[in-house]
Amino acid sequence: MLWWNLQKLKSRDKWARFDAAKKIGQAGDKGGVTALISVATTDESREVKKAAMHSLGLLGDARAVRPLLAVLKSKDTELREAASQALGKLGQPAVAPLMTALHERDNDVKRAAAEALGFVGGAAVNPLSKVLEDEDDAVRREAVHALGLIGDVRSAEVLVSALKDEERSGRQWVVRALGRIRSNRTIEPLMAALTDIDFDVRLAAAQELGENKTLQAVDSLVAALSDNVNVVREAAAEALGKIGDGRAVSALIGLLGTEQQVVGVNALLKMLERPNMKIGIDALRQMAGLPATMEYRLCTTDASGSVNVKEGVVDCTTLKAAAAKALTRRGLVS
Secondary structure, three states: OHHHHHHHOOOOOHHHHHHHHHHHHHHOOHHHHHHHHHHHHHOOOHHHHHHHHHHHHHHOOHHHHHHHHHHOOOOOHHHHHHHHHHHHHHOHHHHHHHHHHOOOOOHHHHHHHHHHHHHHOHHHHHHHHHHOOOOOHHHHHHHHHHHHHHOOHHHHHHHHHHHHOOOOOOHHHHHHHHHHHOOHHHHHHHHHHHHOOOHHHHHHHHHHHHHOOOHHHHHHHHHHOOOOOHHHHHHHHHHHHHHOEHHHHHHHHHHHHOOOHHHHHHHHHHHHHOOOOEOOHHHHHHHHOOOOEEEEEEEEEOOOOOEEEEEEEEEOHHHHHHHHHHHHHOOOOO
């Protein structure tokens, strides 16, 4: 079977070569590694190259590391992605060369190396953690990204330390990585990040807490509804909607009388859509009893002393109907 597939790799028909490259990997025959390396680096077809790289990853032979690293320098995004995934499957033998590749000048190569280290998994945690002290911002950013992809709780401590260094750039990426770890160890640091000096860190924290549906963060996110940056307030409201805890209802209803009214309505609707929503009867009746429309009028003064007026109206009919429906399901009327 190997002999036949090796012959097919020489076919003029790219789909015959594609099929052969796939079957060599599926068969687990390392006798085809040399031929697959040649195909992965020289074949004229992108699809065939990707199939060969996928098979090299399946075979797990360290001979493929260097050729696959060379592909990380390709200008073809799909080929770089295929090489990253294959290197990730090769595991430990690929770690040291990939760590070196993180220091390449080309940002695309850095990014592809980080992706590959993310695919490697736990074996890459310790070397990546050490790179967080690197002087190069781009190298640190990609190392943080890789640690986030791995999601190993062992990296939590070093990421928390990096987050505390307010002189360091790119700390929002540290927050993203902490959010991906999904451990109780990361909840407190993410909640603390909601009051960080940098708004992009606060924004990332609100978004990650929402994505993780972190119930412990409800009070902190309610407080973030008063943030002085609009996008952070919006992210906090959206996070509360995703978490779906009834403690946030009054605060979100309070947004309906502000310029954040649309965000407030959408967050409340998300809460009502959750199958396991934790909204009490009083809160549901409060929503069902809202007027069909709500208006806001906000006056602000700019640096020149000019008064600016913002006005808006939000339609609450869908929200009212959803709350009434929730009450009906509980055998109650609004």
